[in-house]
Amino acid sequence: MMMKMPLRVHLIAALLICYVLLICALEHEEGKGEELQSPEKDVGNSIKVRRNDTTANDGKPKAITPRKKVKKTGSKKASVGSRSDISCTKLGGICQPSRYICQGRYLKDKCSGAKTRQCCMPVGAWNILCAGHHNNRVRACDVHGCGAFNSRRGNGLHKAVDLVCDDYGIVNTPFSGSLAGPVSRKDPAGNQYDGVKLLNDVHCVKIFNIRPYRYIGPVSQGEALGYLLPLQDRFSGITSHLELQMCDSTDPSPFI
Template sequence: MRLLLRVCFIAMLLVFYMLLCAEMRKEEEPLNSGKSTNSIIKVRKNYTAANDRRPENVTLRKKVRNTGRKRVSRGPQSDSGCIRLGGICQPNRYVCRGHYLEGKCSGAKLRQCCLQAGAWSVLCAGHHNNRVRACDAHACGAFNSKRGNGLHKAVDLVCDDYSVINAPFSGSLAGPVSQKDPAGNQYDGVKLLSDVHCVEIFNIRPYHFLGPVAQGEALGYLLPLQERFDGITSHVELRMCDGSDPSSFI
């Protein structure tokens, strides 16, 4: 009987011990899981902090610096633009028997295109040169002279009524042109263009509106301006298609 009681007592102690161990394990598990979670968070923080210094940031800064630099404008890479105009590229300190044009020559800025005087032939037959119309009772014929509220973006060359007008350079006729002044008067003409130049010639009656022409070839005749405007100097109006000054070519 005593032996049975001892066995029962020992069994109860073992059961109690097992229950106590089980309770202790349950209490330790959340603590351990908290530690593991904290360690994972710390590892992630450390990984993020370590990767904050990424090489992409350095690359972006370099790009910003490069785009912030000023670009240096370069001139022409060759002298072909000047040569096609019949000019010579040389330092502008040299004497030029004509006019200098900028932006047509390679090299230093002081190296410019020298266009010889009289690069185009005389437009009005019977005249020895292209003479710009002076000021008369109606207006002045120089480029950028005042015309009403604006400026004259062409050059008027003196010519006689009904005189033959010759082509200033070789090229092709590109159809009729016309314009009106502030008073409503209409002026007719023709467009002449080549690989280098493009001009509109007004106050003439063309023989043809299309087709190739050679330098010095007759284009038409001057319309009688003096019959319409008393006291005006008869002239042919020469206008560059881009509105630039043709004075250096005539």
């Protein structure tokens, strides 16, 4: 019995020691857990503080930045004055809708109203050039060629119209305008032809084989412009004529 008592005491003491060690270990683990949880609490508190700050700032009136005023500049349409039919009638034309047939050709921007109204320049709108003749007769073919526009001339085409006139006969102004100086040209054979340039705001022509009374200044339609130079001394058998050429080499036939 005496031997069993010390064993029991030792066993109880060992159990007590184990119990104490277990309690110490548990307390140590709880201390670590509190240290780990404390930063999270601080973070949560800081988040709450920031939220409170933002809510506090939301309550304050925000500063409004003034907007720059942009001036609206409306495009002002320039008032365009109505055109007059005088620009057409003074040239001998008639203002009419372009869908109508024109015995000649139409000129744009010469009539009032809609753009479809154009100036019809009839055939023969120009004055008769050669005095003593009833019309502007185009030179027919002879031994030296033909006088119609685009007729064959050597290796090229005749970009003018030859009108039959009498030697030294008076040549009249076909339309009102201004004389713009002397002109001359040479054919492939080297023959020179002299004349004068006549123009206005619509037409521009060169008239060859004539001697004008003057080379500069205004002239009126039908006014004596000069006289025809003879061609028989240089071209035997040729029909006496003047040469009428548009400055842009187009056909003057619709106007004569």
